[in-house]
Amino acid sequence: MSVIGDGMIQAGRLLISGDPEVLRITWRTLQITGTATLISVVIGVPVGVTLALRKVFGRWLMVSAVNFGMGLPPVVVGLFVWLLLFRYGPLGFLDLLYTPGAMIIAEVIIAFPVVAGFTLAAIQAINPKMRFQILALGANRWQFLWLLLREARLGLLAAVIAGFGSAISELGAAMMVGGNIEGLTRVLTTTIDQEVSMGDFVLAIALSVILLLLTFFVTAILTWYQQHRRQPQ
C-alpha cells in the first residue's frame, strides 16, 4: 500500500515541479491521442450518420461490423498494423513504423468504430417524426444534417469522449507499433509499463495518477460542454 501512497505523493511533486520529461511525455500523449480522436471523429461520425439514415445495401452487415469494431482487441490491431508497416511489409514504403504516425493509425482503427457506433445510436435515438418535421419546415440537405447533429449532440459528445478514452488508454498496440522510443513515441501508458519492468513502482503509480488526471481533465471539458449546451437558449 505504501507504494500507492508514495506514488500519489510523487505525482504531486512531479506536477508541482513541472518535471520536463514528464511534461513532454504528457504533451506527446495528448498530441497523439488528440489527433487520433480527431481523425476518428472525422471518419466515425459520417459513417455513423450514413448508417443511421441511409437504407444502404448490406446495412445490417455494416452495422454489425461497426458494433464488432467497438470491441476490437487492441493487441490484434497492433499486430496487423505492425506487420503491415514492416520495412518489407505491404506498407513498408511509407516508412511509418515506430513513429507517432503509426500509433495514430492503430488508435484510429481502435477508436473510430467506437465513435461510429455511438453516433449511429445517437442519431437513431432521435424520434423519426423529428426528421420529417425538419424536412417539412423546408430545410435543405445540409440544414437537415446540421439540425439532426445538433439534436443528437449529447450522444455525439458521448461518442467523442468514448473515442478519446479508447485512444488514450491504449497500451498493447501503442507499444507494438510505436516501440516506446524516448523522445518520439513514448507516451504515458508505455512509460508506465516500462517503469514497472524497471522495478520503479512508485514512478509507475505517479505516472498513472498523471494519466488519470489528464484523462479526467479532457473528459471533464467535453462533459461540461455536453451538459451546459443541453438547453438551447
Added chain:
Amino acid sequence: MKKNSLWLCGLVVLLLLGLAGCAKKQAQAPQPPSPANKNLILSSTTDVQDTGLMDVLIPMFQTQTGYVVKPIYNGSGQAIALGAKGEADVLITHAPSAEQPDVANGDFINYQLLMHNSYVIVGPPDDPAKIKGLSATDALKKIAAAKAVFVSRGDNSGTNIEEKALWKQAGITPNGSWYLNAGQGMAPTLLLASQKTGYTLTDLSTYLAQQKNLQLDILVQGGKALTNIYHVMQVNPAKFSKVNTDGAKAFEDFMLSPATQKVIADFGKDKYGQPLYYADAGNIATGGQ
C-alpha cells in the same frame, strides 16, 4: 451561456500557452552531426533496457554520431527473428545458440562478443526444495522432485532458451502444475515467481534492478553453465537492401569502443555495489564471475 463559453475559451488558451511553453524548451537541444540516413533500428533484448544500461548508452551514441536510434526491445528470440527478416539494422541479444544459425546463413555479419554477466536461480528465502549452493542442474532436479513452483519465461527469450538447455542437461522434461509458463519479460516473471513463492532462472542484472520488489533470494550462482553472453551484430545489407549499413556499423563500433566498454563495466556499481555487466569486446567470454 456566454459567460460559460468565455470560461471555456480561457481554459483552452491557458492550456495551449502552457503546452507551447513546453514545446519551446524541447527545441533547444544541441544539434549533433547529421548523417544521410539517420534512422537506426536496434533490435535488442529487454534486460539491457530494464537495467537502464541503454538509457545511458543510446544518448551517448546519438550525441556523438547524430543517428536517431529506435530501440525495439523484445525477448532475444523475437529480437533475432526481427533482424533475420531485415526489420532491424543492428542487434544486441544474449542467446548464442539462437544467434549462430543466422550468423552462419549470412543474415547477420560482424558478430562480436559484447559483454557478459551471469544467470542465477532465485527462489523463496526458506528454499522449500533445498537447492541453495547446488549446481544449476542438481538444483533443477531437486525442484522437479519436490514439485516446487518454478516459473518459466516461456517466451523464447535468451533466458528461456538457457533455461530449456539447463532442463535438458538435467535430463528432465518439466511439466505439471508446479511448472508455470509466464510468457512474459524477466521483470514480470520475477514478480510472478515472488507472488507465487516459486523459483525462476534470471539474469543477475534484472534481479538486482527488481530486488526491492521481490521476496526472492539468490540460491544458485556461478559456474560456466550460468554464464550469460551478449553479442552485438549487424543485419547483412547484402541480403536486405533497406538496412542502414553505415548506422549499424557506427553503432557496433561505438558499442565495442574502449570508452563505451568502460561505461558498461562501471554501470550499476554505484547503485548496486557490483557491476551488472562485464565488458568483453575483443575477448572470448570465459566462465561466470
